[in-house]
Amino acid sequence: MCSTPIAQARTGRPARYCGTPCRQAAHRARRRPTETASRAARLRERLAADAAAVRQLVDELTAAIATIGAAGLDQDADAGAPNGRERDLAELTERLTKLVGSISVHVRDLSRCPDPGPPQ
Numbered sequence: 328m329c330s331t332p333i334a335q336a337r338t339g340r341p342a343r344y345c346g347t348p349c350r351q352a353a354h355r356a357r358r359r360p361t362e363t364a365s366r367a368a369r370l371r372e373r374l375a376a377d378a379a380a381v382r383q384l385v386d387e388l389t390a391a392i393a394t395i396g397a398a399g400l401d402q403d404a405d406a407g408a409p410n411g412r413e414r415d416l417a418e419l420t421e422r423l424t425k426l427v428g429s430i431s432v433h434v435r436d437l438s439r440c441p442d443p444g445p446p447q
Contacts, residue, residue: 377429
């Protein structure tokens, strides 16, 4: 790995590496493509699950907004106290914010996965 000359013993199997650090580096280099591919696959699965959750949440938000639009704002309600529809929208908005954060983390992690290169 490091191009250091390898000292050959008089007996036994010929050495392949100059020492333990190079042997470990070679092991990690052989193992890395498989680990990277499986990590990227897990991240893609999480993104797909998040995308499905976003679609469901969009449907819920659309229904909540349609309900508010159909019913109109309650003019007689106390302006300081949120009604049930406002609480529902606030809860849906909070869920959407958390989901967007989760998606951005997954995308960032996926972009950090090195290209595994050609299969071996």
